[in-house]
Structure formats: structure tokens, C-alpha cells
Amino acid sequence: xxxxxxxxxLKWVLIIIAAFFLFIMVIMPLGMVVAGSFxxxxxxxxxxxxxxxxxxxxxxxxxxxxxxxxCTSVFGLMAAWAVTRYSFPGKxxxxxxxxxxxxxxxxxxxxxxxxxxxxxxxxxxxxxKVGIDVIFxxxxxxxxxxxxxxxxxxxxxxxxxxxxxxxxxxxxxxMGASGxxxxxxxxxxxxxxxxxxxxxxxxxxxxxxxxxxSVISGHLRGLTxxxxxxxxxxxxxxxxxxxxxxxxxxxxxxxxxxxLRLVLQYVSKRKISRMQKATA
Amino acid sequence: MKKRLLTVLSxxxxxxxxxxxxxxxxxxxxxxxxxxxxxxxVSYDPTRExxxxxxxxxxxxxxKETGQTVEVIQSHGGSGKQALxxxxxxxxxxxxxxxxxxxxSVARSGLIASxxxxxxxxxxxxxxxxxxxxVRKGNPKNIKDWDDLTRSDVSxxxxxxxxxxxARWNYLAAYAYALKKYDNDESFAIEFMRKLYRNVSVLxxxxxxxxxxxTENGQGDVLIxxxxxxxxxxxxxxxxxxxxxxxxxxxAETPVSVVDSVVKSxxxxxxxxxxxxxxxxxxxxxxxxxxxxRPSDTAVLKEHSKQFPTDLEMVTIDDFGGWDKVTxxxxxxxxxxxxxxx
Numbered sequence: 001x002x003x004x005x006x007x008x009x010l011k012w013v014l015i016i017i018a019a020f021f022l023f024i025m026v027i028m029p030l031g032m033v034v035a036g037s038f039x040x041x042x043x044x045x046x047x048x049x050x051x052x053x054x055x056x057x058x059x060x061x062x063x064x065x066x067x068x069x070x071c072t073s074v075f076g077l078m079a080a081w082a083v084t085r086y087s088f089p090g091k092x093x094x095x096x097x098x099x100x101x102x103x104x105x106x107x108x109x110x111x112x113x114x115x116x117x118x119x120x121x122x123x124x125x126x127x128x129k130v131g132i133d134v135i136f137x138x139x140x141x142x143x144x145x146x147x148x149x150x151x152x153x154x155x156x157x158x159x160x161x162x163x164x165x166x167x168x169x170x171x172x173x174x175m176g177a178s179g180x181x182x183x184x185x186x187x188x189x190x191x192x193x194x195x196x197x198x199x200x201x202x203x204x205x206x207x208x209x210x211x212x213x214s215v216i217s218g219h220l221r222g223l224t225x226x227x228x229x230x231x232x233x234x235x236x237x238x239x240x241x242x243x244x245x246x247x248x249x250x251x252x253x254x255x256x257x258x259x260l261r262l263v264l265q266y267v268s269k270r271k272i273s274r275m276q277k278a279t280a
Numbered sequence: 281m282k283k284r285l286l287t288v289l290s291x292x293x294x295x296x297x298x299x300x301x302x303x304x305x306x307x308x309x310x311x312x313x314x315x316x317x318x319x320x321x322v323s324y325d326p327t328r329e330x331x332x333x334x335x336x337x338x339x340x341x342x343x344k345e346t347g348q349t350v351e352v353i354q355s356h357g358g359s360g361k362q363a364l365x366x367x368x369x370x371x372x373x374x375x376x377x378x379x380x381x382x383x384x385s386v387a388r389s390g391l392i393a394s395x396x397x398x399x400x401x402x403x404x405x406x407x408x409x410x411x412x413x414x415v416r417k418g419n420p421k422n423i424k425d426w427d428d429l430t431r432s433d434v435s436x437x438x439x440x441x442x443x444x445x446x447a448r449w450n451y452l453a454a455y456a457y458a459l460k461k462y463d464n465d466e467s468f469a470i471e472f473m474r475k476l477y478r479n480v481s482v483l484x485x486x487x488x489x490x491x492x493x494x495t496e497n498g499q500g501d502v503l504i505x506x507x508x509x510x511x512x513x514x515x516x517x518x519x520x521x522x523x524x525x526x527x528x529x530x531x532a533e534t535p536v537s538v539v540d541s542v543v544k545s546x547x548x549x550x551x552x553x554x555x556x557x558x559x560x561x562x563x564x565x566x567x568x569x570x571x572x573x574r575p576s577d578t579a580v581l582k583e584h585s586k587q588f589p590t591d592l593e594m595v596t597i598d599d600f601g602g603w604d605k606v607t608x609x610x611x612x613x614x615x616x617x618x619x620x621x622x
Contacts, residue, residue: 119369119389136370218370219355220320233356236488237328238516 033251036244048245056222057230058249060138061207064145064226068206069199071146076153076198080191084161085169095158098151106148110215113144136218141226144212149205153198157191164190193268197261204257207250305547312547316349319552320542322372324359324445324534325488326509330407330571331376334564338555350551358486359445366391366539373543373552376536378445378487381603383537396537404535406559407573410594411453411532413524414494414503414510421501425526426457429502430475437482437500439490441611446487446532448611450504453530455610456595460528474620483621495521506532511572511587531594534573 038045048054083095101109117123117134127134134140172182188195210228217224225233227250234243305313323331335352342350355362355370359378366372367389375392377383380403386392397404415423421434429436439447454476455469462468482499484490487509494503495513502524503510510523536556543549558564565575569584581588600606610616 114368117369119367124369133371135368136365218322218365219357220370221354223353236325236356236492238512 030251033244033247036241037248039244040241044241045245048242049249051242053222053225054227054230054246054249057225057227057246060141060225061227063138064142064209064213065203065206067142068146068149069203072149072151072153072202073195073199075150076155076157077195079154080157080161081187084158085166098154101147101150102152102155106209106211107215109148110144110212113140113147113212113216135216136220137224140216141213141224144216145206145209148209148212149202152202152205153195156194156198156201160191160194161187193264196264200257200261200264204254207253309550310544310547311550314348316351317548317551319350319352319373319548319555320355320371321352321374321376321555322355322362322366322370323376324362324378325356325486326446326506326512327376327534328354328356329512330508330568330573333567333571334559337564337567338558341558342551342554348551350555352555358439358443360443361486371542371546372539373546373548374536374538374556376534378532378534379448379603380533380535380597381448381607382445383535384603386539387537391539391541392537393540397535400536400556401560402576403533404537405533406536406556406564406576407568408534408576409532409573410507410529410592411449411504411526412507412510412529413526414505414513415501415522415524417520417522419522419524423502423524425524426454426476426528427461429454429479429504430472432479434479434502435481435500436476436479436502436504437484437490437494438480438504439484439487441617443485444487444490446506446509447490448606449506449530449532451610451617452595452597452600452606453526453528454504456530456599457526457528470616470620473616477617477621480621507574507588508572525589525592528593528595531596533597 037048079094079098083091114135115121117127117140124135132139134143168186169182172186177185208228209226210232213226214229214232217226217229219225219229219233221233227246231243231247231250234240234246307313321331321335331352331354335354339350339352342348355365355372357365359382362370363375363377363382363385366375366386375383375386380397383392383396387394387396400406413423413429415421421428421431423429423434428434438450441447441451451473455473458469458472459466462472482490482493484493487506490503491505491509491513493499495517505513510521513521514523536559538549538552538556543552559568560576562577562580565577565580568575569580569587572587574588575581575584581590597603597606608615
């Protein structure tokens with residue numbers, strides 16, 4: 001009895017500490033964003049988020065995000081398949097190199113591409129002749145965003161594929177299933193949820209990316225400004241209310257992704273428990 | 281098989297026509313004759329409000345004169361950083377930076393002809409500014425001149441002269457005062473600067489960041505800043521701050537230039553040159569004055585003499601022997617600034 005009482009106190013102390021911490025570190029700043037964005041009224045808020053430059057920044061952010069999700073999905077699937085289903089020399093090295101984009105500082109990522117595609121880089125004269133702008137232009141923004149999100153899907157599905165092993169696929173192959181059938185009927189269903197989870201992770205990272213994009217953007221208003229860069233510019237212009245309003249768009253996008261994640265988790269859990277019931 | 285080859289061939293042909301077609305919309309001087317043209321203006325931090333106003337003025341004027349729609353795209357940031365980005369491939373049609381040294385560094389990378397500063401009147405400066413002191417309301421620390429900034433009870437906010445153009449002007453304005461005070465004795469002047477920079481509590485990378493540190497974050501007792509930036513702060517919250525004119529300051533020349541190699545490839549020389557030349561027109565000069573920049577037109581300046589006290593003693597960069605000499609002596613690695621700020 002004594003022991004149990006102590007447990008109860010400890011439990012509540014821990015919960016209160018965690019909730020307090022969450023309140024200070026997450027709820028309060030988010031509340032500030034909402035309060036800040038409505039500081040000058042609802043009409044001003046609507047005017048800020050429908051501003052020409054805000055919409056252009058939103059469109060660029062969405063384009064970069066979509067490109068990132070597509071690239072990380074396609075690349076992640078192929079690379080994960082390669083490293084878990086085949087053995088070849090240098091496999092371990094490849095597996096660690098793939099992680100570089102997420103472990104390296106984003107500013108360094110930006111600088112790498114600046115040196116590669118910038119006027120000092122050896123590719124620049126070629127690009128200049130053809131008339132393609134990469135650096136300080138939209139392609140550059142998309143390239144660095146893709147770069148920083150590249151391993152997201154890969155990192156999610158490799159552990160699952162490794163844990164599953166290859167027995168089921170081998171059995172299917174022996175029974176005469178084609179490669180495509182094996183992939184769609186056996187491999188993909190097992191990695192579906194981590195795959196989608198990886199996509200969501202890469203989308204949220206791509207939307208919020210600041211450092212790498214900041215180096216390579218040139219901050220051309222209405223052309224190469226993403227939403228996070230636009231927020232910084234508005235803040236520097238002393239337009240604090242507008243900056244918060246635009247920031248609230250990013251918050252809403254993140255919350256939408258969070259809800260999507262929760263729904264997917266719920267659906268996948270139900271599916272798994274149903275499957276377990278069926279086998280039992 | 282044959283059909284597919286035909287499709288491929290016609291596709292190649294079509295894209296070739298499109299690519300060369302872009303080059304065809306040019307007049308005899310290589311200027312684009314397209315209905316819509318964009319102009320990229322890479323500038324430094326505090327000019328945001330100025331160019332917002334001037335761009336809409338120029339866009340209307342150009343449309344009326346030529347029928348061409350021009351859209352000016354702005355980029356703002358620390359002057360040195362902006363110059364570096366242009367040199368690295370940011371395709372700016374015009375640069376409107378905080379000091380000639382930064383434009384020179386773009387010129388040295390081969391993008392601008394070396395005689396750029398003599399192409400427009402007044403050293404290519406349609407507007408200029410000076411350096412002033414901004415203190416908190418009521419001037420609680422009783423700051424009157426540069427001398428007070430070396431007092432041990434005063435905390436100073438100024439950006440880093442290694443990265444910020446405005447910060448270099450700040451530094452030189454204080455240095456000009458020190459030279460005057462100590463009768464041009466450099467060793468005393470350097471000691472004065474050492475004392476001043478020992479009092480610097482926040483050394484931000486750009487002028488705008490320093491203003492934010494001083495106003496929003498409440499750092500320091502005095503902000504060394506552009507006259508225009510001080511007025512802009514007063515306009516936003518005039519009840520919280522006071523502007524102090526020191527006894528000596530510097531004429532902070534902020535020159536403009538077209539970027540030759542970019543306007544050549546964009547076919548925008550004509551519109552870019554008009555864009556800069558029109559800054560000298562009376563109406564544009566009024567826009568400059570309204571945004572707290574000192575207009576180069578002396579008649580317009582006089583009209584606004586209430587805002588811009590003309591009796592302020594101002595040294596110029598030429599008094600120090602020009603930017604090349606100053607940069608090498610004060611701001612290069614191991615220069616005087618490195619020695620006094622450790």
C-alpha cells in the first residue's frame with residue numbers, strides 16, 4: 001500500500017514536469033504565433049496571408065516540398081531495395097553516406113551547392129552557355145531541398161526490410177510470381193506505413209528548411225523566397241504582425257501533417273490488430 | 281519506328297526555335313523588346329522601404345514612356361554578403377549597395393566595368409546618408425558625442441564591420457572624431473576605438489539586425505546607425521528613442537551601378553540605366569528624402585533641411601585615402617579592427 005502511494009506521487013510529479021515543459025517550450029511559443037498574427041485584427045491577417053509575395057513564397061515552398069517527397073520516395077525505395085536485397089562490396093559505406101544530408105549542417109549543404117554551381121564552380125560556364133540558372137534561382141532551391149530530405153524514406157523502410165528478411169519473397173519467387181507481383185503483393189504492403197511516414201517526415205522537413213535555402217536563394221522577393229525566408233524578411237522589415245501571420249501558415253501546414261500522421265498511425269494499428277486477430 | 285524518329289526530330293527542331301526565338305526579341309543594341317521585363321535590384325538592408333516606393337514610381341513611369349511592363353525584384357541583406365552573392369552568380373541587373381568598396385568587389389570579379397563610379401553624377405550616388413547616435417528616451421546615460429561611447433558605464437550596439445557596410449561607416453565616423461580630438465595622432469585614435477569597441481555589447485552581422493537588437497530586444501544604451509535607419513525607428517516608435525547628432529560624422533556615400541555582364545545577357549541595359557538615372561530626377565529625390573535618405577540634389581536637400589541638418593561636419597571616405605586603403609588598413613585580416621576587437 002505504502003509503495004503504491006509513492007508510485008502515485010512520482011507519476012504525477014513526472015506528468016506535471018513533462019506538461020510544464022511542453023507548455024513552456026511548445027504551447028506558449030505556438031500561442032504567441034497565433035496571438036501575434038491576429039494582433040492587428042482578422043482583416044489584416046487575411047490581407048497578410050493573401051499578399052502577392054506571401055502567395056508566391058507559399059507556391060515555391062509547396063513546389064519544393066512536392067519535389068522532395070517524390071525524390072525521396074523514388075530514391076528511398078530503390079536504394080533500400082538495393083541495400084537490403086543484394087549484397088555487394090561497399091554496401092556499409094553506401095548506407096552511411098546516404099545519411100550525410102541529414103547529419104550535415106544545412107548551411108554547409110547550401111555552401112556545397114553554392115561552390116558546385118556558383119560562378120566559381122566548374123559547372124557554371126556550361127550552365128551559363130545553355131542559359132540555365134541553378135544557383136540563386138528556383139532550380140537551386142529545389143535541388144537543396146531535395147538534398148536535405150533525400151534519405152528520409154530510406155531511413156524509415158530499411159530497418160523494416162532488414163527485419164523481415166527475404167524468405168517470403170523467395171517463396172513467392174519459387175512459386176512463379178513475377179518481380180512486380182512480389183513487390184506489390186509482398187514487399188510493399190509490409191513497408192507501406194514506414195514509407196508513408198518517411199514521406200510525411202520529408203514533407204515537414206522540406207517545408208521548414210531554412211539554412212540551406214538561405215545560402216542559395218539570393219532572397220529575390222517573389223522569385224526565390226520560400227515561406228521561412230519570407231518570414232525572416234518580414235520580421236526584418238519590422239512587419240512583426242505580418243511575419244507572424246505568414247508563420248501561422250507554416251504552423252497550419254505542420255499541424256495538417258501531424259493530423260495526417262495520427263490518422264495514418266490509427267489506421268495502420270487497426271489493420272495490424274485485425275491481421276493478428278485473423279491469424280489467431 | 282520512322283514515325284517516332286520524326287517526332288523526336290521535330291521536337292528538337294521546335295525547342296531549337298524556342299531557344300533562339302528568345303534571342304530574337306532584341307533591338308539593334310541588344311535590348312529586349314519583350315512586353316514584360318524583370319529587373320533585379322540587389323541592395324543592402326535599410327533600403328527596403330525606399331525601393332518599395334521608388335519601384336512603383338518607376339514601373340508606372342516606364343510603362344507610360346515605353347509601353348513596356350517592368351517588374352523590379354528586390355533582394356536585401358548585409359551589403360558585403362550581397363556583393364559576394366552577386367560575384368557568386370546572383371543575376372542582379374543593378375546593385376545598390378551600402379559602399380563603393382562592395383561594388384568594387386563585384387567589379388573585380390569581372391561583372392562590372394572598372395570605371396563604374398564615374399558613369400553617373402555625384403560619384404554615382406543619387407542619395408547618401410550619414411551616421412548618427414540613437415539613445416533611449418530622455419537620454420538616461422546623457423550621451424552627447426562620440427566621447428561618451430568610451431565611458432565605462434555605456435553599452436554600445438553596432439554591427440560587425442567585417443560583414444556590414446553600415447558598420448564600416450559607423451567605425452569610420454567614430455575614427456574621424458578620434459583623429460580630430462587627438463590632432464591626427466593615430467595611436468591615440470586607435471586607443472580611443474579600442475575603448476569604444478570594448479563597450480560593444482552586441483556585434484550583429486548587419487545594420488538591420490543591430491537595430492532589432494537595440495529596439496526589439498532592448499540591448500545597449502546607444503545604437504550607432506544610419507541617419508535613415510534612425511529616422512525609420514523614430515517613425516515606428518518615436519516615443520521610445522531620441523536621435524543625437526554627434527559633432528563629427530561621415531558622408532556615407534551609397535553608390536549605384538548596373539551590372540554590365542548581366543544586363544548584356546538579359547538584354548536589359550536600357551531599362552536598367554533608366555532605372556538608375558531616374559533616381560536623380562526631382563520626384564525620385566523627393567522619394568529619397570521622404571524615406572530619410574539625403575538627396576544628392578542640393579535644392580531638394582535644402583527643402584528638407586529641418587530633417588537633415590546641413591551644418592553637421594562630415595568627413596568623406598576620400599579624407600581617409602579611399603576604400604582600398606581603408607579596407608586594407610582597418611578591416612582586412614589582422615587590420616586595426618582585428619587588433620582592437622579581440
